Amino acid sequence: MNAVEIRGLSHRYGSGPTALTVLHDLDLTIPSGEVVLLTGPSGSGKTTLLTLIGALRAVQTGSCRVLGTELANADERTRVALRRRIGFIFQHHNLLGFLTARENVAMALELDPDLDEAERLARAEAMLRAVGLADKVDAYPAVLSGGQRQRVAIARALVHEPGLILADEPTAALDSKTGHETMVLLQRLAKERGRTVFIVTHDPRIHDIADRIVAMEDGRLVEPAPH
Amino acid sequence: MNELAPLARASPAPATPAPAPALPPPRGPGLRLPFRLAWRQLRHEPARLAAALSGVVFATLLIFMQIGFMNALFDSAVLVQNSLRADLFLMHRTTEALWRSTSFPRARLAQALALPEVERVVPLYVANVPWKNPETGLNRTLLLFGVDPTAKLLGFHGLDEAAWQAITRPDTILFDERGKPEFGPIRSLLAQGPFFGELNRKRVEVVGTFGLGATFSSESNAIASEATFWRIAAGRNPSQVDVGAIVLKPGADVVAAKRALQALLPDDVMVFTRPELAQFERDYWANVAPIGFIFGLGVAIGLVVGCVIVYQILFSDISRHLGEYATLKAMGYTNGYLARVVMSAALILAVLGFMPGLVLSLGLYEIATAQIFIPLHMTIPRAAFVFALIFVMCVVSGLIAIRKLRDADPADMFR
Structure with a gap:
């Protein structure tokens, strides 16, 4: 089973003569359980690809099948439903400043009407323990270090057991040591749980966590040899 | 759908088989969770909450005083009529x-x-x-x-x-x-x-x-x-x-x-009951003297000021947390859910601001009655009416502020 199957995917911004094509007829498959890194220079279309896989942008041309859901011609409702089955990790942690670490993580569970509050908080706490923040569950993001915040964000991205985790430059706001540690943690947790991870990054120091590295240039994929 | 050949690469333990393509429609959680989120956001910054509440308190106070004075004037206009000890009254056509x-x-x-x-x-x-x-x-x-x-x-x-x-x-x-x-x-x-x-x-x-x-x-x-x-x-x-x-x-x-x-x-005489006689006199003053207009303007100004203050607070809360709102959208929160968060914040401000506004107004009514001989009476219908105005004011502010949510585009979170 593949977490992501992309065939003939193209994307462009604008229309008419000024239209800018950023993705050219892409094919990409990410099997379930793999950790895949996407590298490439700025403007190569990596982020656009990530937002298309994350159902944050409408697919224009081609097929993009994520966790079994075809995103070509998908309506907003379908995309929202799919997003609930994806874990997102951003360049900046984007935690809610007015919520504690545990409440932030529990936010990923509040969309599941089958869970009650006690269950949400218990799962959030267990996830924070897994990322090594057992003693920070009641801390607000403002008092956490950059690395701790990103670990809370990882816990939030994993806690609802998503089929796919998407990360965009997750180490950009961290120093190299913390960045590497954080990504090793993400990779370990994903592997333990059999999660699929797709990371867009410039950071060559985290290449070692990948099962596969995909490079992108001018809107086209170059698939280098496995790391 | 394209037929796809899965890459024959070693993929360690794909323990999570991807769920069936048939997606359940996103079920909206009720009102409790958005309300709680709004409250947590408001209480996290007590100074901003106090600023927002002071706006609502001010509007409440202003509206109570305007309505109080207006009704006191109308009451004084029909003081004579209300003091007549008879059942029916004749007046010339x-x-x-x-x-x-x-x-x-x-x-x-x-x-x-x-x-x-x-x-x-x-x-x-x-x-x-x-x-x-x-x-x-x-x-x-x-x-x-x-x-x-x-x-x-x-x-x-x-x-x-x-x-x-x-x-x-x-x-x-x-x-x-x-x-x-x-x-x-x-x-x-x-x-x-x-x-x-x-x-x-x-x-x-x-x-x-x-x-x-x-x-x-x-x-x-x-x-x-x-x-x-x-x-x-x-x-x-x-x-x-x-x-x-x-x-x-x-x-x-x-x-x-x-x-x-x-x-x-x-036909040269009209017949009134006593309430009708008072209403007749009241209507005359309402039409001849622009009392209703003047005090109505006061009420409107109170509402507009309150609206602007509440809107400012809600709008800046959204603007300053646009990234967080976009994150929530990326996580699968719907626009409707986030709109409920904003509306909850508006309602919390309405209720929390109205209470002290009512208490302060009661005090001012006492002072007005005792010191300047204008009898102002707080009645339950009046309090309910003013609360309804404040409520609508906060809802309108919320509805205007919600438009800002559209700017929270989760696709922008990836750059």
Whole structure:
């Protein structure tokens, strides 16, 4: 089973003569359980690809099948439903400043009407323990270090057991040591749980966590040899 | 769908088989969780919450005071009507307000007596006449009531048996001690002994006081017997009355009697019940004097100011947390959910701001009543009405602020 199957995917911004094509007829498959890194220079279309896989942008041309859901011609409702089955990790942690670490993580569970509050908080706490923040569950993001915040964000991205985790430059706001540690943690947790991870990054120091590295240039994929 | 060849690469333990393609529609959690999120966001920054609440408190206070003063003025305008001790009233068809009434033939009252339910009829005469301030010698117009002292038609404050008895003597009047001070220190003059004044250039003795106060139509008032009235209000014809008060027999049906009178009497008179008489006078002032407009403007300004403050707070909360809102959208939160968060914040502000606003208004009402003699009354319907206004104000602010949520595009979170 593949977490992501992309065939003939193209994307462009604008229309008419000024239209800018950023993705050219892409094919990409990410099997379930793999950790895949996407590298490439700025403007190569990596982020656009990530937002298309994350159902944050409408697919224009081609097929993009994520966790079994075809995103070509998908309506907003379908995309929202799919997003609930994806874990997102951003360049900046984007935690809610007015919520504690545990409440932030529990936010990923509040969309599941089958869970009650006690269950949400218990799962959030267990996830924070897994990322090594057992003693920070009641801390607000403002008092956490950059690395701790990103670990809370990882816990939030994993806690609802998503089929796919998407990360965009997750180490950009961290120093190299913390960045590497954080990504090793993400990779370990994903592997333990059999999660699929797709990371867009410039950071060559985290290449070692990948099962596969995909490079992108001018809107086209170059698939280098496995790391 | 494309047929896909899965890459034959080692993929360690794909423990999570991807769920079936058939997606359950995103079920919206109720109102509790968005409400809780809104409350957590508001309480996290107490200073901002206080600023927002102060805006709501201010609007609440302003609206309560405007409505209070407006109703106090309307109440004062119908003070006379509400003090009349009778069941039905006749006025000339062209009369618009008591102080400028057109008189009608006294014979109508005699005709009304034909109705079996009618116990007695009392004519009331009114005239605007100048009173000469006994200290300064300056003339000011007051409203003079002429009525049979034995009829006890007027129920003004302080009108006791002795007062009515006193004006049965000719050329005596009762003076309104709550009138404007420009009419002279009536009370202290009266305390010094018998006291004569000049009403419409006729010499009269002030033999007592009552309490009515300045209204829209008069700055002060006086009461005389019918005979004295006719002497002072020269040119007034005793056979022409301004208001005909009709007292019905105990147990009589007021509405039925009114209809019977309307059928019985010629078209030159109108028949009112007492509430209708008060409403008639109130309507006149509402139309003639732009009171409703002025105070309505005050209320509107309060609402607009409150709206702007609440909107500012909600809008800046969204703007400053646009990244977080976009994150929530990326996580699968719908626009509707986030809109409920914003609306919850608006409602929390409405309730939390209204409470202290109500308490402060009660205090100001007390002060106004005690210190400046404008009786302001807090009633449950009024409090409910103002809360409804504040509620709508916060909802409108929330609805405007929600538009900002559209700017929270989760796709922007990846750059």
